[in-house]
Amino acid sequence: MNAPRIKICGITTPQALDACIVARADYVGFVFFPPSPRNLTPSDAAELAARAGTRVQKVGLFVDADDLAIAEGVRAGRLDALQLHGSESPERTAQVRARFGLPVWKALPVASAYDVERALLYRAAADLILFDAKTPKGALPGGMGLVFDWSLLSGYRHAANWGLAGGLNPDNVAEAVRITGAPLVDTSSGVESAPGIKDVDRIAAFCATVRGS
Numbered sequence: 569m570n571a572p573r574i575k576i577c578g579i580t581t582p583q584a585l586d587a588c589i590v591a592r593a594d595y596v597g598f599v600f601f602p603p604s605p606r607n608l609t610p611s612d613a614a615e616l617a618a619r620a621g622t623r624v625q626k627v628g629l630f631v632d633a634d635d636l637a638i639a640e641g642v643r644a645g646r647l648d649a650l651q652l653h654g655s656e657s658p659e660r661t662a663q664v665r666a667r668f669g670l671p672v673w674k675a676l677p678v679a680s681a682y683d684v685e686r687a688l689l690y691r692a693a694a695d696l697i698l699f700d701a702k703t704p705k706g707a708l709p710g711g712m713g714l715v716f717d718w719s720l721l722s723g724y725r726h727a728a729n730w731g732l733a734g735g736l737n738p739d740n741v742a743e744a745v746r747i748t749g750a751p752l753v754d755t756s757s758g759v760e761s762a763p764g765i766k767d768v769d770r771i772a773a774f775c776a777t778v779r780g781s
């Protein structure tokens with residue numbers, strides 16, 4: 569089995585970006601969601617994007633954003649893909665893909681087998697389904713370090729390209745991949761020393777563990 573592809577989300581500094589590139593992450597995530605401690609201004613995103621060049625793919629994370637906000641993120645962050653992490657419907661997801669001509673990743677919150685089945689609704693609209701842990705009402709919809717029951721994905725016949733998120737860190741990611749067979753893993757808070765503060769050693773450890781799993 570090929571090693572899973574890796575996305576490190578919530579990059580806010582050149583140091584964290586460089587650590588992802590050195591560790592050969594496949595994707596970095598730029599968060600465009602003001603309530604997040606990882607939110608980027610357009611000018612910060614532009615600086616990081618210029619530094620990254622084509623060395624790593626840049627995924628923009630949006631939560632129920634309108635076209636204007638997505639367009640600003642796409643331009644500033646020179647994005648390669650869009651991650652929709654709110655309650656976007658299949659119709660809105662398809663609309664965003666058509667409007668921006670970029671691959672769209674749709675994050676789905678998971679707490680039960682029913683939530684996993686909902687991926688079918690997005691089969692035609694999204695290029696990748698990202699299964700993430702459901703967060704409490706009123707909390708951020710992601711980036712909280714919460715894990716869901718990975719056995720819900722064990723042996724599941726996926727109808728679409730997919731990835732795993734939610735509380736992944738250097739200590740648990742090998743087990744998560746073993747149980748789910750995830751072809752892509754995504755982490756944010758699991759490679760931080762505090763909310764929004766990336767730890768370059770944890771980024772390196774996460775990538776090394778995934779490559780070795």
Ligand SMILES: O=C(O)c1ccccc1N[C@@H]1O[C@H](COP(=O)(O)O)[C@@H](O)[C@H]1O
Nearest residue numbers: 577604710711712713733735755756757
């Ligand atoms: O990272 C954030 O601040 C964030 C804010 C709003 C929605 C999603 C967010 N992050 C994404 O959430 C998952 C899981 O994160 P974690 O590893 O549990 O911290 C991941 O896809 C992040 O990209």
